[in-house]
Amino acid sequence: xxxxxxxxxxxxxxxxxxxxxxxxxxxxxxxxxxxxxxxxxxxxxxxxxxxxxxxxxxxxxxxxxxxxxxxxxxxxxxxxxxxxxxxxxxxxxxxxxxxxxxxxxxxxxxxxxxxxxxxxxxxxxxxxxxxxxxxxxxxxxxxxxxxxxxxxxxxxxxxxxxxxxxxxxxxxxxxxxxxxxxxxxxxxxxxxxxxxxxxxxxxxxxxxxxxxxxxxxxxxxxxxxxxxxxxxxxxxxxxxxxxxxxxxxxxxxxxxxxxxx
Amino acid sequence: xxxxxxxxxxxxxxxxxxxxxxxxxxxxxxxxxxxxxxxxxxxxxxxxxxxxxxxxxxxxxxxxxxxxxxxxxxxxxxxxxxxxxxxxxxxxxxxxxxxxxxxxxxxxxxxxxxxxxxxxxxxxxxxxxxxxxxxxxxxxxxxxxxxxxxxxxxxxxxxxxxxxxxxxxxxxxxxxxxxxxxxxxxxxxxxxxxxxxxxxxxxxxxxxxxxxxxxxxxxxxxxxxxxxxxxxxxxxxxxxxxxxxxxxxxxxxxxxxxxxxxxxxxxxxxxxxxxxxxxxxxxxxxxxxxxxxxxxxxxxxxxxxxxxxxxxxxxxxxxxxxxxxxxxxxxxxxxxxxxxxxxxxxxxxxxxxxxxxxxxxxxxxxxxxxxxxxxxxxxxxxxxxxxxxxxxxxxxxxxxxxxxxxxxxxxx
Numbered sequence: 036x037x038x039x040x041x042x043x044x045x046x047x048x049x050x051x052x053x054x055x056x057x058x059x060x061x062x063x064x065x066x067x068x069x070x071x072x073x074x075x076x077x078x079x080x081x082x083x084x085x086x087x088x089x090x091x092x093x094x095x096x097x098x099x100x101x102x103x104x105x106x107x108x109x110x111x112x113x114x115x116x117x118x119x120x121x122x123x124x125x126x127x128x129x130x131x132x133x134x135x136x137x138x139x140x141x142x143x144x145x146x147x148x149x150x151x152x153x154x155x156x157x158x159x160x161x162x163x164x165x166x167x168x169x170x171x172x173x174x175x176x177x178x179x180x181x182x183x184x185x186x187x188x189x190x191x192x193x194x195x196x197x198x199x200x201x202x203x204x205x206x207x208x209x210x211x212x213x214x215x216x217x218x219x220x221x222x223x224x225x226x227x228x229x230x231x232x233x234x235x236x237x238x239x240x241x242x243x244x245x246x247x248x249x250x251x252x253x254x255x256x257x258x259x260x261x262x263x264x265x266x267x268x269x270x271x272x273x274x275x276x277x278x279x280x281x282x283x284x285x286x287x288x289x290x291x292x293x294x295x296x
Numbered sequence: 297x298x299x300x301x302x303x304x305x306x307x308x309x310x311x312x313x314x315x316x317x318x319x320x321x322x323x324x325x326x327x328x329x330x331x332x333x334x335x336x337x338x339x340x341x342x343x344x345x346x347x348x349x350x351x352x353x354x355x356x357x358x359x360x361x362x363x364x365x366x367x368x369x370x371x372x373x374x375x376x377x378x379x380x381x382x383x384x385x386x387x388x389x390x391x392x393x394x395x396x397x398x399x400x401x402x403x404x405x406x407x408x409x410x411x412x413x414x415x416x417x418x419x420x421x422x423x424x425x426x427x428x429x430x431x432x433x434x435x436x437x438x439x440x441x442x443x444x445x446x447x448x449x450x451x452x453x454x455x456x457x458x459x460x461x462x463x464x465x466x467x468x469x470x471x472x473x474x475x476x477x478x479x480x481x482x483x484x485x486x487x488x489x490x491x492x493x494x495x496x497x498x499x500x501x502x503x504x505x506x507x508x509x510x511x512x513x514x515x516x517x518x519x520x521x522x523x524x525x526x527x528x529x530x531x532x533x534x535x536x537x538x539x540x541x542x543x544x545x546x547x548x549x550x551x552x553x554x555x556x557x558x559x560x561x562x563x564x565x566x567x568x569x570x571x572x573x574x575x576x577x578x579x580x581x582x583x584x585x586x587x588x589x590x591x592x593x594x595x596x597x598x599x600x601x602x603x604x605x606x607x608x609x610x611x612x613x614x615x616x617x618x619x620x621x622x623x624x625x626x627x628x629x630x631x632x633x634x635x636x637x638x639x640x641x642x643x644x645x646x647x648x649x650x651x652x653x654x655x656x657x658x659x660x661x662x663x664x665x666x667x668x669x670x671x672x673x674x675x676x677x678x679x680x681x682x683x684x685x686x687x688x689x690x691x692x693x694x695x696x697x698x699x700x701x702x703x704x705x706x707x708x
Contacts, residue, residue, distance in 0.1 A: 093547060119549030127547075133540035136533070144537045148549025150530045154558060157529030158522050164529065211549055 046071045046215050046246045047092070052101035054087050061087040063270035064101065069215070074237060074247045076257045079267035080290055085250045086128055088267070089217050093125050094118040106214060120148050124213035126204040128220045134193035138184060138203050141192050142175035145210025178206040182236060198229050205236065216240060218249040222256045234260050258282070266290065326607040326681065334513055338506050339487035348489060352505035357617040358512030359574050364597040364613035365519045365606060366566025371595065372604035373532060374559035375539030377444040380451025381594055384564040386586035387427050388420035388571020390458055390465060393581040396475040403464045413477035417572045424568025425561040432560035436553060451591050459583040470582030474575055476501040501576070508577045515573060519566055523606055526562070535559050593620070600672055602679030611680055619668060624661045628654035
């Protein structure tokens with residue numbers, strides 16, 4: 036590998052990123068820098084453009100203008116699979132698992148991008164393909180253990196309880212061996228106990244050297260794990276900083292509670 | 297779990313084969329039954345009927361099994377609805393027919409080619425795969441219904457091309473007297489009606505039903521092994537992922553366009569493979585053998601057998617072939633003899649507007665076929681043998697049989 040030396044301290048840099056849907060400016064020239072190895076949270080009221088911003092980063096949407104730099108490379112306008120190959124993985128706000136595949140297979144699909152087997156290797160089950168499959172199965176089981184659902188490996192993803200589906204989605208994303216993990220409302224619909232477990236999981240992910248960028252509504256979770264927060268309202272960045280500062284910011288309070296508050 | 301009544305000694309062949317455990321796996325059991333039937337079929341039917349007719353029918357059914365296995369890759373694994381699958385079948389068949397008959401003598405080339413079958417089998421495969429890629433490249437960006445319409449169009453265009461390029465293909469006159477495959481040696485025996493086992497040197501297939509039967513069985517075995525390998529591989533999982541959720545698959549780093557293209561091409565290649573075989577075994581290739589109804593029949597076989605499951609589609613193909621070529625064909629005579637047997641002989645005769653039972657049954661053949669299909673789909677929408685998670689494959693030391701701890705599912 037030639038890029039052993041990180042090109043920059045920032046793993047993700049967004050510059051003047053905008054996304055327009057017809058007359059609606061969903062993301063309005065947002066700029067933000069995420070440092071290597073931090074937990075960065077994106078918050079904001081419903082419809083603030085948080086998920087749209089995620090989609091622009093991961094290539095599901097083409098930004099209308101602006102630039103996305105990942106790990107020193109310009110990835111603006113890259114296709115989703117190219118973004119994943121470079122090292123950005125994500126989960127979805129409304130869980131998008133492969134319903135009729137087992138939990139284990141879901142995670143094995145996550146490994147796809149790091150696997151080498153070509154069509155011919157698979158057609159004839161060459162020894163190197165078998166070996167790779169065995170390694171991947173082992174790694175996938177490790178990841179299922181990591182998120183705590185190894186016992187469900189054989190079940191269809193759709194048959195898992197809701198909380199475990201969220202965990203499985205994280206395991207699948209981790210299987211792509213990302214440098215940056217985007218979590219879209221990972222604690223949505225969680226019980227307080229599950230939220231605590233999720234925060235522990237995020238810390239474990241961080242310990243693996245993966246930077247975490249998350250969207251979250253639950254303030255306890257956000258305040259508990261993130262080092263820096265950006266607040267989005269109507270597509271615009273209205274505040275940025277450590278949790279304690281952001282919490283006191285007048286514009287943030289207005290955005291959440293209305294001006295009269 | 298109960299112990300078997302006849303306890304075998306540990307270490308015996310029986311125990312080492314783990315036969316009991318294996319048979320619990322449904323797919324293995326189906327393969328076992330099919331293999332036994334395939335092995336005894338030529339001999340038993342020859343002795344039962346005194347002719348190789350049933351073997352020749354089985355060899356013909358094999359073409360459909362091959363087609364169903366191939367379409368299953370496209371429809372079952374990758375979830376792409378292909379309504380023009382017969383086009384690739386036609387391409388494979390014409391590929392062989394053109395280069396293994398006197399057809400090109402009367403074409404602008406004025407030279408007939410007689411390339412060997414064994415070569416053309418693979419050429420047909422590759423040409424069909426290339427056609428699949430060419431069709432797929434601009435169209436696979438389309439989803440669902442739109443893709444289905446485009447493939448439908450392609451399925452209409454290809455037979456039309458072969459019909460209208462009559463300078464080359466003979467058009468409506470079809471291509472006949474296609475070369476038969478030959479082998480340096482062949483073995484014959486009582487299974488093919490010979491009195492004793494004998495080695496035949498310089499064997500030419502010349503429409504020998506048993507030889508074609510053996511050939512198609514080998515081709516099916518190869519196809520099953522290859523497709524099974526693919527199914528349980530990186531590529532197979534990528535297909536399933538695309539079928540389940542294309543957006544999530546892309547976000548996991550799967551290049552959806554090339555992955556779908558591969559499904560299309562590989563599916564098409566099996567069709568080309570089957571096409572070359574069909575051209576040789578039938579000896580005649582005509583544009584009207586590849587009409588829309590062929591595509592639909594293969595699709596019915598796949599859906600009815602159990603989309604995504606290889607054993608399912610094999611059984612589905614055999615079942616539909618049997619219904620179409622046996623149940624429906626013999627329906628008039630069977631209905632007549634049944635009526636006679638139960639003392640309703642009078643309804644078999646023509647009377648006024650009533651054309652007689654046999655004729656009426658013949659007219660209602662496809663109504664019955666439709667009813668069978670509708671009934672099947674109502675009773676078993678997932679198909680005869682649907683695919684399911686392969687517990688055997690997924691067995692892992694960390695995986696313990698257990699009940700899910702009931703977890704509260706919060707309202708979303």
